[in-house]
Amino acid sequence: MRAVAVTLVVLSHAGIGALEGGYVGVDVFFVISGFLITTLLLKELTRTGRVSLATFYARRATRLLPASTVVLLVTVIAAWLWIPATRFKSIAADAIYATFYGINWRLANEGVQYMNADAEPSPLQHFWSLAVEEQFYLVWPLLLLVFALLWGKRRAPIVITLVLVVVASLTVSVLQTASSAPWAYFGAHTRAWELAIGALIAVAAVRLAALPRTVAAILTWIGLAAVVVSAFLYTEETAFPGYAALLPVLGSAAIIAGGTSAPRGGAVSILGTRPFQEIGKYSYSWYLWHWPVLMIVPHMPDVEPNIPLNLGLAAGSLVLAIGSYHLVENPARNQSWVKARARRGLAVGLALSSLAALIAQAGIMKPPQLAKGAAAVDTTRVVAAAAGPETELRRIIAASVGTGALPVNITPKVEAARRDKPDYYAVNCHLEYLETTAPGPCVFGDPAGKRVVYLFGDSHAAHWFPAMDAIAKQRGWQLMVRTKSACHAASVRTFSTALKRAYTECPVWRGQVLAEIKQAKPYLVVVSSSGNDGNPLLDEAGNRLKAPAVTVDPLWATGWDTTFRAIKGTKTTLVQIRDTPWPGQDAPECLAENSRRISECVAPAADSVALPDRQVLVDRTAKTHGVRVVDPVPWFCTTDSCPAVVGNVLVWRDDDHITTKYASMLVPLLSARLPR
Numbered sequence: 001m002r003a004v005a006v007t008l009v010v011l012s013h014a015g016i017g018a019l020e021g022g023y024v025g026v027d028v029f030f031v032i033s034g035f036l037i038t039t040l041l042l043k044e045l046t047r048t049g050r051v052s053l054a055t056f057y058a059r060r061a062t063r064l065l066p067a068s069t070v071v072l073l074v075t076v077i078a079a080w081l082w083i084p085a086t087r088f089k090s091i092a093a094d095a096i097y098a099t100f101y102g103i104n105w106r107l108a109n110e111g112v113q114y115m116n117a118d119a120e121p122s123p124l125q126h127f128w129s130l131a132v133e134e135q136f137y138l139v140w141p142l143l144l145l146v147f148a149l150l151w152g153k154r155r156a157p158i159v160i161t162l163v164l165v166v167v168a169s170l171t172v173s174v175l176q177t178a179s180s181a182p183w184a185y186f187g188a189h190t191r192a193w194e195l196a197i198g199a200l201i202a203v204a205a206v207r208l209a210a211l212p213r214t215v216a217a218i219l220t221w222i223g224l225a226a227v228v229v230s231a232f233l234y235t236e237e238t239a240f241p242g243y244a245a246l247l248p249v250l251g252s253a254a255i256i257a258g259g260t261s262a263p264r265g266g267a268v269s270i271l272g273t274r275p276f277q278e279i280g281k282y283s284y285s286w287y288l289w290h291w292p293v294l295m296i297v298p299h300m301p302d303v304e305p306n307i308p309l310n311l312g313l314a315a316g317s318l319v320l321a322i323g324s325y326h327l328v329e330n331p332a333r334n335q336s337w338v339k340a341r342a343r344r345g346l347a348v349g350l351a352l353s354s355l356a357a358l359i360a361q362a363g364i365m366k367p368p369q370l371a372k373g374a375a376a377v378d379t380t381r382v383v384a385a386a387a388g389p390e391t392e393l394r395r396i397i398a399a400s401v402g403t404g405a406l407p408v409n410i411t412p413k414v415e416a417a418r419r420d421k422p423d424y425y426a427v428n429c430h431l432e433y434l435e436t437t438a439p440g441p442c443v444f445g446d447p448a449g450k451r452v453v454y455l456f457g458d459s460h461a462a463h464w465f466p467a468m469d470a471i472a473k474q475r476g477w478q479l480m481v482r483t484k485s486a487c488h489a490a491s492v493r494t495f496s497t498a499l500k501r502a503y504t505e506c507p508v509w510r511g512q513v514l515a516e517i518k519q520a521k522p523y524l525v526v527v528s529s530s531g532n533d534g535n536p537l538l539d540e541a542g543n544r545l546k547a548p549a550v551t552v553d554p555l556w557a558t559g560w561d562t563t564f565r566a567i568k569g570t571k572t573t574l575v576q577i578r579d580t581p582w583p584g585q586d587a588p589e590c591l592a593e594n595s596r597r598i599s600e601c602v603a604p605a606a607d608s609v610a611l612p613d614r615q616v617l618v619d620r621t622a623k624t625h626g627v628r629v630v631d632p633v634p635w636f637c638t639t640d641s642c643p644a645v646v647g648n649v650l651v652w653r654d655d656d657h658i659t660t661k662y663a664s665m666l667v668p669l670l671s672a673r674l675p676r
Helices: 002-013 023-047 055-083 085-099 104-111 127-151 156-179 181-186 192-203 213-232 242-262 274-282 284-300 308-331 337-342 342-365 379-385 389-400 414-419 423-427 464-473 506-519 548-570 587-592 612-624 660-665 667-673
Strands: 443-445 453-456 476-484 523-526 573-577 628-630
Touching: 002 023, 002 274, 002 284, 002 308, 023 127, 023 192, 023 213, 023 242, 055 085, 055 127, 055 308, 085 274, 085 342, 085 414, 085 587, 104 127, 104 156, 104 181, 104 342, 104 573, 127 156, 156 181, 156 242, 156 274, 192 342, 213 242, 213 337, 213 660, 242 379, 274 284, 274 389, 342 628, 379 660, 379 667, 389 660, 414 587, 423 464, 443 464, 453 464, 453 506, 464 476, 464 660, 464 667, 476 506, 506 548, 523 548, 548 612, 628 660, 628 667
Parallel strands: 453 476, 453 523, 523 573, 573 628
Antiparallel strands: 443 476
């Protein structure tokens, strides 16, 4: 079973399209772990009437930590050498969380942050499932010890507890999968039922052994089919875990249950063959190695990612797994000096964890440095001092297209670009996916100003905040900021690819903002939204629309018409800033990988403007309502090219949001487009 589980996971991660749902292999591992650990603990409980926590944790430490520590250390070092410097500190932090088995909670929290939606996965992301298992190992033996003290060897309290865990955890899993997919996917609370299913099989093993052999054999075939079918049927869009996890989990349980009665029959006759047994033996190490290899090697010089390469890397990681099993995992587990006393195993585990954490922390304190060239023109100062700021900026943009090395005076620093968010994010005035209400009034600019101005839209409105805040202060305006991640100002309903469900919070929030604007009757409303964030529209029945642009684009125009109509009804001046150009890649990462030749990160202008045909329809709608439309593209691109660095200013902080420094530099240009 472990061979099937790890193979499904590895092939899925290698990009085999037919096995996109191979992530169910992790669920198979959960059931196996619940069964094996509970079986061991129950044997000890039956034999001695108690559970030795020290011995249990020492065995877990010597079994799991040596190999995982080696993988963590190698991954951190490899990331320092080859991963873009922009990501290293985050990866090192992941290593610390992985060391102490808390990375699943870190990933869950980051998964609901919009700014992380398009980020490349961490090479240590796969440690989340190990963290879930370790959290189970931490709690379950303690509970069994309590049961032993209170009820001796009786099994009824154990069964009742496990049934309650299954019901409660599965219920939470279903509910949270529908509301907050990242927390449901990575959370131990939503996966506990899978481990508990395995534990229940362990408790019932004696009775299951009495199953008729034929029935047991059929059960194993049904179970194996359920696991394999789910791997082929499920995709990245499947709402998982939730109800969908029932198929691979119950399938795994069926294989184990049937195998207790028919150890040589049914599907077990295949799973028990030497190839499956050998892969199963190396499954833990293979799981540890495969993901960092797949994530890091493509960043090495002259390596072009593709499926054949990934399959080769998957095979190579199996070789690494075999080596680490024989050189690290097995010797550490069978070390007689460590096995002699439980406290020694615990001490070794603590030492290994501390070593990995210290190395990762050292990397955070001494991250890789980027090669830099000569200083570039101070773009902000030159543009601000120019008699014609826009003309001067365009000149600098044209000169920046052919720049060689990263300027030594670049601002903000490439390594810190992803953290370069507008100030008001820090006070939670920009709402994330699950939020619909700001914690306060979120008033900026001149709080005592007589004229009220609104900045309204998604994160592509938010990245204009530095410019709008400066203009509001200059003109004595109160600036009310109303922005929410991936929530368009246009009145449309969308499916959130991050939440894997209808983005119900968006229309709720947008309706509240439009009602607020109607009541406030502000002097000016500035709206802006992403031109293409990848979230499909929903029809009235809640179905995702994958229709061609000729069908979908008019719906966007209608959505903008609804929003414009609601705002213009207040006799407010309305300005729409078209979407900013997109760099076509994560700009800071590109610069980090090409710091000696940053011209590699110049984006073709024709590819940087999102959906121009849609914009034509939106512009026509805006004109109908007398909306002033500002086209910012000339502030970023020449006719042909959009450089990632203009003079000494970094343009984008990721793959679509502009830096606060660049937005601030555009104050004189945007100010000239706004009414006085």
